[in-house]
Amino acid sequence: MIGRPGAGTIHHVAFRARDAEEQLEWRDRLRAAGIAVTPVIDRQYFTAIYFREPGGVLFEIAADPPGFAIDEPEAALGRNLMLPDRYEPDRARIERLLPPLSESA
Structure with missing residues (x-):
């Protein structure tokens, strides 16, 4: 099956x-x-x-x-939500669905 x-x-x-x-x-x-x-x-x-x-x-x-460092410095990876261009029109909806993160998480 x-x-x-x-x-x-x-x-x-x-x-x-x-x-x-x-x-x-x-x-x-x-x-x-x-x-x-x-x-x-x-x-x-x-x-x-x-x-x-x-x-x-x-x-x-x-x-x-x-690689993931094409649109932000490697040292900054994970600090901002970076999206592929095809998902940018949906950024607001995607951000609403994500749980909040903190530095300690």
Whole structure:
């Protein structure tokens, strides 16, 4: 039986590729094995490819570059909510949904 999203399920399992070259090698291997895999998708802070295993679980292989320090200094990471451009129009709604954080949290 194939799982359906809901309570008690996972959305996806992510793996890390060292770089874009390794990510493309995995994409080629998956395609050669007959597995449907997405093109490389730009997620602003990293790139990703996605595929499903026979039971329906979604897998991701992400490559680091360019990284999370592209829009703020590394020393400031985590101090402000930084969103990919595609989510900026929803910033107010996203901020309302997030729990407040403090320095001690």
